[in-house]
Amino acid sequence: MNPSRLLLRLPFAIWATALVLFASFPLLWILLSALRSPADLLAKPPRLFTEPSLHWLHEVLVQTDALQWFANSAIVAFGAACINMLLGSLAAYGLTRFKFRGRDAITLGVLFVYVIPPILIFLPLYVALDQLGLTNTYVGGILAHTTLTLPFCLWLMQSFFRSIPPELDEAAVMDGASTAQIYRLVILPLAAPGILAVGILAFIISWSEYLFSSTVLTRSEMKTVPVALAEIASSGHAPWGEIMVLGALTTVPVLILFTLIQKWFVQGITAGAVKG
Incomplete structure (x- = not known):
C-alpha cells in the first residue's frame, strides 16, 4: 500500500482504536474485578492487574x-x-x-x-x-x-x-x-x-x-x-x-x-x- 495512504489512514485508525478501548473499558474492568480477591477489590488506589482469584465466583455459586x-x-x-x-x-x-x-x-x-x-x-x-x-x-x-x-x-x-x-x-x-x-x-x-x-x-x-x-x-x-x-x-x-x-x-x-x-x-x- 502507498505510504501516503497509510499516513492518511493513521489518524482514523488511532481514533478507532481509542474509541474501542474506551467502550470496552467498563466490560474489561468488570471482568478484572470479578477475578480479584476481596483485598485487591477494595484496594486504594485501585490496581489494574492483580493475582487472579476465584473467591467471588465461589461465593456466587455457593451462597446464592x-x-x-x-x-x-x-x-x-x-x-x-x-x-x-x-x-x-x-x-x-x-x-x-x-x-x-x-x-x-x-x-x-x-x-x-x-x-x-x-x-x-x-x-x-x-x-x-x-x-x-x-x-x-x-x-x-x-x-x-x-x-x-x-x-x-x-x-x-x-x-x-x-x-x-x-x-x-x-x-x-x-x-x-x-x-x-x-x-x-x-x-x-x-x-x-x-x-x-x-x-x-x-x-x-x-x-x-x-x-x-x-x-x-x-x-x-x-x-x-x-x-x-x-x-x-x-x-x-x-x-x-x-x-x-x-x-x-x-x-x-x-x-x-x-x-x-x-x-x-x-x-x-x-x-x-x-x-x-
Missing part, C-alpha cells in the same frame, strides 16, 4: 441461587426468541406478500406500539397475566417479553422479506406450490439469516430485560439475572465482588452467542438493505 437465575433467564429469553422468529416470520410474510384492506394500518400500528414506552403497556399486560394465572410462570415471562420485543422484530423482519423478489413466489405458484409450501420451501430458506438475526436481538433484549421480569416473575425461584442483580446491588451492604461476577456472567453468554453467529447476524441485518 445464581444457577437458577441463569436458567430462568435462559428459558424465558430462548422462549421469547423462538416465538418472535415464528410469529414474526408468519406476520412479515403476510404483510409483505398479500394485499388486503388494513395492511398499511397494521404496519403503522406495529411501529406505533414499538415507540410506546414499555411502562404504558405494562399495567394492562400484568393484569391480563395475573387474571390468567400466568404470573410467576415461565409462560407468563415468555409472553411478557414477547410483547416487548415482537413489534420491533416484526418491523425489522418485514425489511428482510421485502428484499426477496416476488417473482420467486410467482414461479412457485406456476409450479403448483401452495401458499404454505411457498412460505416453507421458498421464503424461509432465503430469509433464514434475517430470521436468525431477529431471534438474536430478541434473545439479547429478553436476557437483559428488567421491568417486566421484576413484576411478572416475583418468586425467588423464578427470578431472572437482572432482577437478582438489582436486588443484590440495592441491599444494605452491596457485595461488589458478587455483583461484578454476576455482571460478567450475564455478559459472557451474549458475547459467546454473538461471536459464534456474527456472520449470519451481519448477513441478516444487511439483507433488508439490498433489494434484488
Whole structure:
C-alpha cells in the first residue's frame, strides 16, 4: 500500500482504536474485578492487574441461587426468541406478500406500539397475566417479553422479506406450490439469516430485560439475572465482588452467542438493505 495512504489512514485508525478501548473499558474492568480477591477489590488506589482469584465466583455459586437465575433467564429469553422468529416470520410474510384492506394500518400500528414506552403497556399486560394465572410462570415471562420485543422484530423482519423478489413466489405458484409450501420451501430458506438475526436481538433484549421480569416473575425461584442483580446491588451492604461476577456472567453468554453467529447476524441485518 502507498505510504501516503497509510499516513492518511493513521489518524482514523488511532481514533478507532481509542474509541474501542474506551467502550470496552467498563466490560474489561468488570471482568478484572470479578477475578480479584476481596483485598485487591477494595484496594486504594485501585490496581489494574492483580493475582487472579476465584473467591467471588465461589461465593456466587455457593451462597446464592445464581444457577437458577441463569436458567430462568435462559428459558424465558430462548422462549421469547423462538416465538418472535415464528410469529414474526408468519406476520412479515403476510404483510409483505398479500394485499388486503388494513395492511398499511397494521404496519403503522406495529411501529406505533414499538415507540410506546414499555411502562404504558405494562399495567394492562400484568393484569391480563395475573387474571390468567400466568404470573410467576415461565409462560407468563415468555409472553411478557414477547410483547416487548415482537413489534420491533416484526418491523425489522418485514425489511428482510421485502428484499426477496416476488417473482420467486410467482414461479412457485406456476409450479403448483401452495401458499404454505411457498412460505416453507421458498421464503424461509432465503430469509433464514434475517430470521436468525431477529431471534438474536430478541434473545439479547429478553436476557437483559428488567421491568417486566421484576413484576411478572416475583418468586425467588423464578427470578431472572437482572432482577437478582438489582436486588443484590440495592441491599444494605452491596457485595461488589458478587455483583461484578454476576455482571460478567450475564455478559459472557451474549458475547459467546454473538461471536459464534456474527456472520449470519451481519448477513441478516444487511439483507433488508439490498433489494434484488
